[in-house]
Amino acid sequence: MEGLMCRNIVKRYGKKTVLDQVDLTLEHGKIYGLIGRNGAGKTTLLSVLTAQNPASEGQVSCDGLPVWENPEALEKICFSRELNPMNGMSANAMKAKEYLKIASIYFPHWDQALADRLVRLFGLDVKKRICKLSKGMMSMVTIIVAMASKAEFTLLDEPVAGLDVVAREQFYQVLLEEFQNTGRTFLISTHIIEEAANIFEEVIMIDKGRIILKENTEDLLEHCVCISGKDDVVDAAAAGLETHHPERIGRGKTVMVRLKEGQSLDASADVDVRGVTLQQVFVALCGEEEHV
Amino acid sequence: MKRKNTLPFWGHHILENVGAICALAIALDIFSFLMSYDEIDGGIVLFFRVSLPTYILAGATFWMFIYVLGFFKTYYPVVLSFQACRSRIHREMAFSFLATDLVLFLIMTGVLLILSRLGVEDALIVGVESMGLILIAEGFSLAFAVLYVRYGKVGGVICGLAGALFGGVVGAYMASGNTLFSGFMEHIISWASAGIIVGAGIGVFLVGTAVMHLVFRKAQLYI
Numbered sequence: 004m005e006g007l008m009c010r011n012i013v014k015r016y017g018k019k020t021v022l023d024q025v026d027l028t029l030e031h032g033k034i035y036g037l038i039g040r041n042g043a044g045k046t047t048l049l050s051v052l053t054a055q056n057p058a059s060e061g062q063v064s065c066d067g068l069p070v071w072e073n074p075e076a077l078e079k080i081c082f083s084r085e086l087n088p089m090n091g092m093s094a095n096a097m098k099a100k101e102y103l104k105i106a107s108i109y110f111p112h113w114d115q116a117l118a119d120r121l122v123r124l125f126g127l128d129v130k131k132r133i134c135k136l137s138k139g140m141m142s143m144v145t146i147i148v149a150m151a152s153k154a155e156f157t158l159l160d161e162p163v164a165g166l167d168v169v170a171r172e173q174f175y176q177v178l179l180e181e182f183q184n185t186g187r188t189f190l191i192s193t194h195i196i197e198e199a200a201n202i203f204e205e206v207i208m209i210d211k212g213r214i215i216l217k218e219n220t221e222d223l224l225e226h227c228v229c230i231s232g233k234d235d236v237v238d239a240a241a242a243g244l245e246t247h248h249p250e251r252i253g254r255g256k257t258v259m260v261r262l263k264e265g266q267s268l269d270a271s272a273d274v275d276v277r278g279v280t281l282q283q284v285f286v287a288l289c290g291e292e293e294h295v
Numbered sequence: 296m297k298r299k300n301t302l303p304f305w306g307h308h309i310l311e312n313v314g315a316i317c318a319l320a321i322a323l324d325i326f327s328f329l330m331s332y333d334e335i336d337g338g339i340v341l342f343f344r345v346s347l348p349t350y351i352l353a354g355a356t357f358w359m360f361i362y363v364l365g366f367f368k369t370y371y372p373v374v375l376s377f378q379a380c381r382s383r384i385h386r387e388m389a390f391s392f393l394a395t396d397l398v399l400f401l402i403m404t405g406v407l408l409i410l411s412r413l414g415v416e417d418a419l420i421v422g423v424e425s426m427g428l429i430l431i432a433e434g435f436s437l438a439f440a441v442l443y444v445r446y447g448k449v450g451g452v453i454c455g456l457a458g459a460l461f462g463g464v465v466g467a468y469m470a471s472g473n474t475l476f477s478g479f480m481e482h483i484i485s486w487a488s489a490g491i492i493v494g495a496g497i498g499v500f501l502v503g504t505a506v507m508h509l510v511f512r513k514a515q516l517y518i
Contacts, residue, residue, distance in 0.1 A: 054379040056515045072512075074380045084376065096369050105370075108304045109377035148377075 004066050006030040007052060007080065007156045007188070012061035014047055014212075021047045023212040025061070029156060029188055034178070036203030036220070037192040038285055044212040045192045046084065049158050053082035065156065078111050081154035083145040085161050086133060095134035099144050102133060103151075110152040117181075118151035124173060138165030146174055150181055158190045163198075171195070175202055200281040210289045220281065227284050231257035232274035240272035248287035259287040304374075305391040312362055313398050319354035320347065344410040348403060352425050355399055356432035357461065359392070363436035364454060367444045385508045392433050392500075400426045423489040430496030434503030441510045 007029040014022040022044050029035060029052075039045045050056035052063055054070045054077060062069065068076040086095065097105075103122075107113045122129060125143040133141060142165050149159050163171045179202065182189060190207075193199050200206075206223060208216040216223070230237055237256045244266060249258040259279060260268065268276060279287075324347050366388075374384055404422035407413045413421065439457060442450035 050515070055376060057513045072380055072382055074378070074383060077378060077380055082376070082379075097373070102373065105304060105373055106377050108301055109374060 004031055005064065007063075007065050007070075009052055009058075009063045010061055012048075012051055012063070013059045014044075014051055014056070015059045021212050022051065022058070025209075025212070025214055027052075027207070027214060027217065029190060031155070031188055032186040033188055033204045034182055034202055035188070035190040036196075036199055036206045037190055037209065038194070038196055038206065038281075039192075039209035040289055043209045043289075045209055046160050048209060049082055049084070049160050049190070049192065053077075053080050053158060055082060055084075079155040080158070081110065081149055081152035081156070082158045083149035083152075083160070083162070085164055086141040086145060096132065098130060098132050099127060099136065099140075100129035102144060103129065103147065106148045106152065110148075110154065112153035114151045114153050117153075118147055121147045121150060121177065124177070125170065139167060139170060142166050143170070146177070150177060153185065154187070156188045156190070158192075160192050161194065162191060163193060163195055171198060175199070178202065196282040196285055197280055203281075206281060208285060208288060215288060223284060224279065224281065226262045227259060227279045227287075228262070228268065229257060229259050229277045229279050229283065230268065230272075230274045231255060231277075232272075236273050240269055240274045244268075248290065259283065301387060305387055305394075308366075308370075309391055309395050309398065312358065312395050313402070315362075316351065316354045316358045316399065317402065319358055320350040323350040323354055344412070347410060348406055348421070348425070351399070351403055351406065352428060355425075355429045357458075359395070359429065359433050360436045360439070360458060360461070363433065363440050364443050367440045371444075381512050381514075382508070385504065385511070389500075389504050396426050396429050396433070399429060417484050420484050420486060420489045424484075424492045427489070427492035427494070427496035430493070430500040434496070434499030434501070437500075437503035437507040441507055445510060445514070 005028075009025060009027050012022050012025040012027075013020065025044075025048060027048075037045055037049070047056060051058045052070070054063065054072070057071065064070060065076040065079050070076045070080070103118060107115060107118065121127075121143075125140075125147070127140060127143050127147070128136075131140075133144065136144070142162055145159065146162050149157050149162065163174060166174065175198070178189065178191075181187065191199065191203075200220060203220045206216070206218060206220045207214060230240055231252065232240075232255055234254070234256045237258060241258055241260050245261045245263065247259045247261065249256060261284075262268070268274075324343060327346060327350070328342050371384070375381065378384065400422045403425045404418050407418035407421055408415065411418070435457075439450075439454045443454045444450070
């Protein structure tokens, strides 16, 4: 089974290119994290993968079947996107109960028992109109749809936006439980990286419409280190290695080093070596801009 | 491939629309009666017998216009977000309109038989003609929906003006206590005219559906 794949995806809005030659494969039975800065193209990528937005160029397929206008492929996919509280119409005009009812009709593998359990767990008032829900409650609606859809490929766009820390923990618990029970593939885009880092088997980083990294999370963190010390010593230790995000600290310097296969740091170098978090890797790779 | 039965969704909308149209027709009829009370001969019963079918037709064209615009703004993005197969949604939507029209045809024919005391054949002919006119209204509504959803405020203004014009015509008709439309319909009660009107209705409906499908088949989904 090939998974959910996109090849040479380009998406343009007028003259602006939002996605640029994106190749991505989501395999069965994994939890992926999708992280990127605001405007990097995360939501556009997710909507193109799920046929809610046509690509300007390129193809998307699910287990070998083209996704666009193909019910057989689309039945394996669920894209639960963030509900927009600023939109005066659309889903916001409905009651949460009606929204979930429509979801139960259109997702062929819908699990009503799971949906009911999650409604109780989150304490969601389904009789309220969606536009009257708090941002956190709106996120709960999208989480319930994603989980209860039982789709093989479930893509969630910022599901924890607006959730308090307790609700976020509940979400991660539910996600892991569902993953262990069903082996579904989840792709979660989030800005709260450190909380979710332990859950992501693979992390995908997108920057300015391009995938800059897709790697096993543990391997990535093993191969990234932060070295600090005197300028010349750090430069010497990092010579020939991929470095990112140099920062001055007093008379010294710190830099993130990304080691490739077979590479290592010089053990005799007089530098301080520390591990990095996924958030630090992300900032180092995607945050390299001139500071004003 | 597991297919889900979406009939509960569309069936709910069909019943809601038929109920709303009937309620609207009765309300318009009562309102018209009250507005033109002094000019009516024959009393309320005769007035309802003559005018109710007209207001079912007026209510249906007005309600379906509003419904189509509202559907594209509210339900269409939601349904597409759950099942992003546009051609399937468009097909189901078209069939739901036709199903609504069929139910309205049965109601209209029944009203004509019972209240207007037309013969069976004449009632069927008028029912078919009415369905043709509703199909024309739905075809135009689908085309207006494209304007409304795709072209934002400009489209909304055009739709608003069209709706206001139609409402104004109906309102003026109601205020006059006129049975002009009923009289007109009595003169074209023939299978030939029914065939022409329903043929035109099917044509406009198909064109409206085609325009809607061609515009939305590659549209980006916004929730």
